[in-house]
Amino acid sequence: MDITNCQHPNHDSQRIKYVCVDPQCSIPKKIGCADCFLDDHISHVRKTTTQFKDFVNESIQQINAVEFQQVTNSPQQDLEKEMDGELDNCIECIKSKFNSIKGDLKGQIDNDMIKLQDNCAQFQQNMNNELEPFKSTIKNDLHVLNQTELNSLVKFYQEASKIHKHYNKAAEQIQEEKQKIKLKKQKYLAKMRSIMQILLKDFNELMTSKNVQFDDSGDSETPQKQIMSPNKMINLVETARSSRRFPMSQIQKKQLLTAVTKKLE
Template identity: 75%
Template structure:
C-alpha cells in the first residue's frame, strides 16, 4: 500500500499533498489530498507537505541555535589577586582580620554564580527535552506519521515563534543575572579597597620618618604616638569595618591590641 496517496476510495488515489495548520481546526486528520481539503478543510489555512516540512525544520534549527552561556572558571580569580595585592602592604594582624571578610565575599559570589549556572543548565535541558522529539519525528515521511505525531508537529509549527521568543528572553534574563553578579562583586571589591585605603593612609602617616619617634623609655609620649595609639588603631579598624557586618568581639580586640602593640614596640 502506497502511504503517500489518499486511501479514500472516492478520491482517485490522489497524493497526500496538504497539511492543515489552521489554529481553529478541530478535524483529527490534518493531512490529505485536494479532495480531502475540499471536504474537511475548505476554509482552513494549509501548507503543502513540502512547505510544512521545510518550515518545521527551519523552526527547529532556529530554536536550536539559541545559546545558553555556561559559567567557566571561578568568578573570584581577579578578586583574589587584587585583594591579595592590597593586603600585602598591610601589617600581619590587619591582614588576618580581612581574610574573614574575603572568605565571606567568596562564598556569596560563588553561591550567586552557582545559581546562575544551575538555571542555565536547567533551561538548556528544558529546551532540549522540548525539541528532541520533534527533531526525530520530522526526519520521517509525513504520511507515515500517526495522527498524534502529526498533530504534535502541527501544534509545534503553530507555537514555534512563541517558543523561540520564550527561550530567547530566558537566555537574555540569565545573561542579565550573570552581569548583576559581576556588578555585585565589583561593588564589594570597591568597599574592600576603600577600607584598605583608609588603613593604609593612617599607616603611611604613622610610618613616615617625620612622624615616627621610637619610645626611648621616656615617660612622655610624642603627640604623633598618642594620635595613633593601639586603642585608636582598633577604633580605626572598627570604623572601617562598620559598613560590613564583622564587628570585633572582646577576644578579637584583645588579640588585635596585643598584635598592634608588638608591632609598634
C-alpha cells in the first residue's frame, strides 16, 4: 500500500499533497489529497507537503541557531554587588552628614571654650593684680606702715565684701558659660539622635511590604533590577511554558513569586 496516495475509497488514490495549517481548524486529520481538502478544509489555509516540510526544517534551523551567552555571574550575585555598592554609598553619605554636624559642634564648642578660658584667665589676673599689694602690705606690722599704705588697707577693709561679691559673681558667670556650652553640646546630640530616628523611621516605612513594590518600574530600571524583577521572571517562565502548552496555574505563580522574593531577601 502506497502511503503517499490517499486511501479514501472515493478519491481515486490521489497523491497526498496538502497540509492544513489554519489556526482555526478543528479537523483531526490535517493532511490529505485535493478532494480531502475540498471535503474538510475547503476554506482553510493550506500548504503543500513540500512547502510544509521546507518551512518546518528552516524554522528548526533558525531556532537551533539561537545562542545563549554563557552566564559567569548569576543575577543574584550582580544584585548583591549593586546592593553592597548602594549601601556603602548610603553609609558614607550618612557618616559625612553626621561628621559635618560633629565638626560644626566641635568648632563652636572650641571657640566658646577659648573665649571662656580667656575670660577666666583675665578675671584671675585682675584679682591677683588687685590683691597682690594688700598681700604684701598686711605681712608687716601695722605701726610701721606709712599713711598711704595704711589708708589703702583701710579702704580695702571697707570694700572687701564688695570686691568679694564682684569676683564671686565673675566665677558664677564662668560656671554659667560652662553650663551653656554643655547645653549646646546636648542640643546637638539631641539633634543627631532626632535625625537618626527620622532616618530609621523612613527606612522602616520604605522596607515594609506595603511600600516596597516588585512591579516593573519602567525604563529607569537598571539591567540587574530588570533581570531580578519577580513579575518579569514569572512572565518569562509563563511565556516559555505557554509556548509549549503548559501554562502556569495561579498557585504555581504564587509559589514562583515566593521563591523569587526569598532569593532577593
